[in-house]
Amino acid sequence: MGHTLVEKIIGNKVGHEVKPGDIVTVDVDWCMIDDIMVPFAVQKFEEMGFKKVAKPDGVVLIYDHFLPATQVDDSRHFRVGDEFAEKYGLKNVHRTDGICHQLMTEAGYVKPGDIAFGTDSHTVTYGCVGAFSTGIGYTEMAGILGTGQLWIKVPETIKVEIEGTLHGNVTSKDIILRIIGDLTASGATYQAIEFTGSTVDAMSVASRMTMSNMSVEAGAKCGLFAPDEKTCDYCKIPYDDSIKALHADNDAQYSKILRYKAEDFKPVCACPSLVDNIKPVKELKGTKVDQVFIGSCTNGRLEDLRAAATILKGKHVAPFVKLIVTPASRKIYREALADGTLEILSDAGAIITTPGCGLCCGRGGGILSDDEVVVATNNRNFLGRMGTSKVQIYLASPVTAAATAIAGEIVEG
Amino acid sequence: MSKIWKLDNDIDTDIILPTEYLAFETVQEMKPYAFSPLRPELAAQIQPGDMIVAGNNFGCGSSREQAPEVVKALGISCIVAKSFARIFFRNAINNGLLLIEQPDLYDEVNEGDEAEVIPGKEIIVNGKSYPIASLPENLTEILEAGGLVKAMRKRNGLD
Numbered sequence: 001m002g003h004t005l006v007e008k009i010i011g012n013k014v015g016h017e018v019k020p021g022d023i024v025t026v027d028v029d030w031c032m033i034d035d036i037m038v039p040f041a042v043q044k045f046e047e048m049g050f051k052k053v054a055k056p057d058g059v060v061l062i063y064d065h066f067l068p069a070t071q072v073d074d075s076r077h078f079r080v081g082d083e084f085a086e087k088y089g090l091k092n093v094h095r096t097d098g099i100c101h102q103l104m105t106e107a108g109y110v111k112p113g114d115i116a117f118g119t120d121s122h123t124v125t126y127g128c129v130g131a132f133s134t135g136i137g138y139t140e141m142a143g144i145l146g147t148g149q150l151w152i153k154v155p156e157t158i159k160v161e162i163e164g165t166l167h168g169n170v171t172s173k174d175i176i177l178r179i180i181g182d183l184t185a186s187g188a189t190y191q192a193i194e195f196t197g198s199t200v201d202a203m204s205v206a207s208r209m210t211m212s213n214m215s216v217e218a219g220a221k222c223g224l225f226a227p228d229e230k231t232c233d234y235c236k237i238p239y240d241d242s243i244k245a246l247h248a249d250n251d252a253q254y255s256k257i258l259r260y261k262a263e264d265f266k267p268v269c270a271c272p273s274l275v276d277n278i279k280p281v282k283e284l285k286g287t288k289v290d291q292v293f294i295g296s297c298t299n300g301r302l303e304d305l306r307a308a309a310t311i312l313k314g315k316h317v318a319p320f321v322k323l324i325v326t327p328a329s330r331k332i333y334r335e336a337l338a339d340g341t342l343e344i345l346s347d348a349g350a351i352i353t354t355p356g357c358g359l360c361c362g363r364g365g366g367i368l369s370d371d372e373v374v375v376a377t378n379n380r381n382f383l384g385r386m387g388t389s390k391v392q393i394y395l396a397s398p399v400t401a402a403a404t405a406i407a408g409e410i411v412e413g
Numbered sequence: 414m415s416k417i418w419k420l421d422n423d424i425d426t427d428i429i430l431p432t433e434y435l436a437f438e439t440v441q442e443m444k445p446y447a448f449s450p451l452r453p454e455l456a457a458q459i460q461p462g463d464m465i466v467a468g469n470n471f472g473c474g475s476s477r478e479q480a481p482e483v484v485k486a487l488g489i490s491c492i493v494a495k496s497f498a499r500i501f502f503r504n505a506i507n508n509g510l511l512l513i514e515q516p517d518l519y520d521e522v523n524e525g526d527e528a529e530v531i532p533g534k535e536i537i538v539n540g541k542s543y544p545i546a547s548l549p550e551n552l553t554e555i556l557e558a559g560g561l562v563k564a565m566r567k568r569n570g571l572d
Contacts, residue, residue, distance in 0.1 A: 036435055048565035073436055121476040121500055137478030137504035139561045151551060185423050186470035190499050219498055361432045382427040382474060384450035
């Protein structure tokens with residue numbers, strides 16, 4: 001019997017064939033710990049009685065959620081992280097470089113076929129390069145720091161096949177929102193999602209990242225794309241036989257197969273306050289907005305900023321709308337600065353902030369108050385996520401977000 | 414007997430503990446804010462030994478382990494739901510908090526009902542028995558050790 005992509009990745013690591021339901025212990029290639037969770041992971045590591053970190057070069061500490069600090073206690077997290085890194089010889093510490101899920105592939109850590117765990121649920125993002133990666137808690141992270149290993153249950157796989165060419169104002173964000181709506185917020189729980197078809201083959205790695213990133217919003221353990229030449233260019237590795245072997249077999253077994261035609265996708269929003277409450281943007285026309293946010297590990301990449309700039313060029317945001325733009329990393333910030341994207345956005349009235357998680361997790365500048373409406377390109381619209389529990393959060397693509405900022409109400413781009 | 418607090422489908426970890434309270438140094442400081450976006454009064458009402466009954470996908474969203482930690486610190490003896498999100502499931506077991514999947518209980522009981530939980534066998538509410546499954550062996554070991562920290566301390570020859 002053939003294997004799905006996730007079965008191949010895990011099987012390669014453990015050295016024998018695996019099937020869904022098998023519980024196996026894997027050697028972990030990468031551990032990512034974000035600033036919120038650093039002190040907790042360190043405390044658990046010490047409580048467990050470990051004397052050294054099993055694989056220090058495979059650990060990456062990233063300060064992003066609390067950067068720049070907005071509360072007086074935030075800097076404790078950076079200090080604890082720095083002390084831990086010094087004591088145990090961790091050399092991979094990113095103090096101001098951007099959002100963890102952007103950096104883990106952008107800075108050259110996670111490669112196709114790797115196994116990575118992180119203390120944040122959007123660790124699923126690295127599925128965009130064909131790695132198995134998923135979120136865990138800080139206690140399990142402490143265990144991996146000490147042992148270098150973790151047990152996992154081999155998941156079943158849902159296959160999503162998309163064929164054809166997308167309409168001009170439809171992005172990979174609209175695709176993944178629609179899929180989450182179809183699967184529901186729990187429809188992929190405990191399972192892997194594998195994205196295939198000519199539409200995803202034509203996508204940039206950045207667009208794939210958006211879909212892997214949000215696969216957890218359907219409950220998935222990971223959201224995978226088979227690596228191709230574009231993946232290898234992005235990861236700066238050769239497109240060799242070992243990479244070419246990282247794809248599902250033709251006779252692989254899936255728990256479910258969803259098939260879509262690209263031309264059937266439309267611009268959509270996830271409406272308050274559930275990620276699977278999906279409606280076409282056209283049906284929301286007339287919904288006035290107070291703020292628009294373009295950024296996050298979901299949609300803060302160069303192509304997202306450029307898509308917004310294309311719409312905003314020569315125009316200005318509505319007078320009562322605050323448009324906040326947060327590039328996902330310093331590298332992206334610099335690229336968007338160099339090619340004029342940031343200038344266009346600034347001319348249009350955008351507030352451009354330093355790279356980080358900031359507003360997406362309700363910590364940074366731009367948090368909202370009762371009855372305010374925000375259209376945001378991030379991944380969650382839960383109650384209280386970006387301010388009070390009475391904020392209305394609509395999740396959308398950068399294209400929809402930019403057009404909405406100009407109109408002052410939700411519109412298609 | 415455990416008093417039931419009933420919550421809905423898709424109770425996410427931002428509801429269980431909002432981001433603004435995650436950086437408190439101790440879970441004791443976080444306790445008053447548990448479930449605050451949804452039911453601000455609930456944390457003060459929960460008594461040690463009570464249980465939560467919920468629908469599908471309990472604990473979805475962020476990987477914050479403070480969520481199961483704060484639920485355990487409130488004294489909740491177990492959570493019975495139709496299904497759990499996977500990260501929350503692992504985090505709860507790693508903190509010694511018992512989670513039970515049961516498909517029918519949520520639809521048939523009311524908040525305030527009293528339940529008796531016999532792990533690995535059944536839950537009895539209003540005279541009716543609801544069967545429950547045992548956890549896999551590796552998880553039972555962690556739960557019986559009192560959580561992953563204690564299991565690792567044992568591995569490292571400390572306890």
